[in-house]
Amino acid sequence: MAQHPTNADGLTLPAVGLGTYRLRGRDGTRAVAQALDLGYRLLDSAVSYQNEGTVGAGVRASAVPREDVVVTSKLPGRYYARADALATVEESVARTGLDHLDLYLLHWPNPARDQYVEAWTALIEARERGLVRAIGVSNFLPEHLDRLAAETGVVPAVNQIEMHPYFPQPEQRAYDAAHGIVTQAWSPLGRANEMLEDPVLAGIARDHDATVPEIILAWHTRLGVVPLPKASSADRQRQNLEAGRVALTETDLDTIAGLARPDGRIADQDPARYEEL
Ligand SMILES: NC(=O)C1=CN([C@@H]2O[C@H](COP(=O)(O)OP(=O)(O)OC[C@H]3O[C@@H](n4cnc5c(N)ncnc54)[C@H](OP(=O)(O)O)[C@@H]3O)[C@@H](O)[C@H]2O)C=CC1
Numbered sequence: 001m002a003q004h005p006t007n008a009d010g011l012t013l014p015a016v017g018l019g020t021y022r023l024r025g026r027d028g029t030r031a032v033a034q035a036l037d038l039g040y041r042l043l044d045s046a047v048s049y050q051n052e053g054t055v056g057a058g059v060r061a062s063a064v065p066r067e068d069v070v071v072t073s074k075l076p077g078r079y080y081a082r083a084d085a086l087a088t089v090e091e092s093v094a095r096t097g098l099d100h101l102d103l104y105l106l107h108w109p110n111p112a113r114d115q116y117v118e119a120w121t122a123l124i125e126a127r128e129r130g131l132v133r134a135i136g137v138s139n140f141l142p143e144h145l146d147r148l149a150a151e152t153g154v155v156p157a158v159n160q161i162e163m164h165p166y167f168p169q170p171e172q173r174a175y176d177a178a179h180g181i182v183t184q185a186w187s188p189l190g191r192a193n194e195m196l197e198d199p200v201l202a203g204i205a206r207d208h209d210a211t212v213p214e215i216i217l218a219w220h221t222r223l224g225v226v227p228l229p230k231a232s233s234a235d236r237q238r239q240n241l242e243a244g245r246v247a248l249t250e251t252d253l254d255t256i257a258g259l260a261r262p263d264g265r266i267a268d269q270d271p272a273r274y275e276e277l
């Protein structure tokens with residue numbers, strides 16, 4: 001499977017990860033363990049998903065060695081004060097039942113509260129203490145990333161953003177690439193909205209004898225982005241993991257670029273204004 005080496009944190013990410021929003025409880029644990037046994041090596045959780053325990057249990061239940069798995073969680077904005085942030089990272093580690101987490105992200109910049117630099121310094125400390133191996137952010141815009149670099153000198157390893165054919169985010173991706181930040185895509189399948197019925201994508205899928213989700217995830221991979229599709233069943237998990245086998249043409253890429261919509265977000269969550277605590 002293709003690898004996307006990140007910056008100085010030294011983490012190596014696989015081409016596709018597993019989203020876990022709404023995977024909870026015993027079914028969630030089974031879905032996570034099944035995904036690992038099918039070949040997934042990157043799991044995306046968050047304090048807000050209330051499933052770090054489920055994800056950790058899935059890691060322990062699978063046959064895959066712990067050190068081969070990149071387990072991710074995210075810090076919610078209500079814990080951005082330094083002491084809260086460090087205690088929350090410790091709680092995340094404890095909830096997973098693992099020795100450490102591999103990647104920990106600030107979930108949203110929440111710029112009106114102006115606490116994300118303080119939270120970032122806490123994540124730097126958490127990394128120094130060995131609680132997490134690598135640190136990054138999610139939903140950060142260039143102005144937020146510029147501040148982290150200017151005020152702490154530490155550039156995030158990862159920026160996890162909404163990205164799918166209706167909202168392809170070329171400027172943010174270019175910024176991330178120019179600064180050595182790996183872009184991960186959340187809701188890469190548009191959370192199974194009408195995009196999965198898009199006639200243009202369906203046409204490309206027919207040309208490649210593939211499904212629309214495979215075309216979409218192959219597009220992410222081709223653009224150097226790590227998509228994090230959430231899927232429960234083995235069939236969908238396998239399909240998504242293997243999507244990179246589809247070799248899109250330059251014409252396909254141009255056609256998909258034409259699907260971008262000015263209001264293409266799946267919800268009203270512009271990180272310049274949106275707050276999630
Ligand atoms: N950082 C952030 O702010 C955010 C991060 N995320 C992360 O990104 C992950 C993915 O985003 P999410 O919002 O879950 O949405 P996705 O775009 O991953 O879509 C998930 C939906 O697509 C369905 N699906 C998955 N694979 C297929 C397939 N091959 N064919 C048909 N349908 C399919 C799933 O079905 P089923 O339910 O049957 O599995 C589910 O209904 C999250 O789980 C979370 O980890 C998400 C939102 C915000």
Ligand SMILES: O=C(O)C(=O)[C@@H](O)[C@H](O)C(=O)CO
Pocket residue numbers: 021046107267276
């Ligand atoms: O799922 C996440 O990671 C989020 O950040 C949430 O905002 C999610 O996108 C959502 O829809 C909450 O209503």
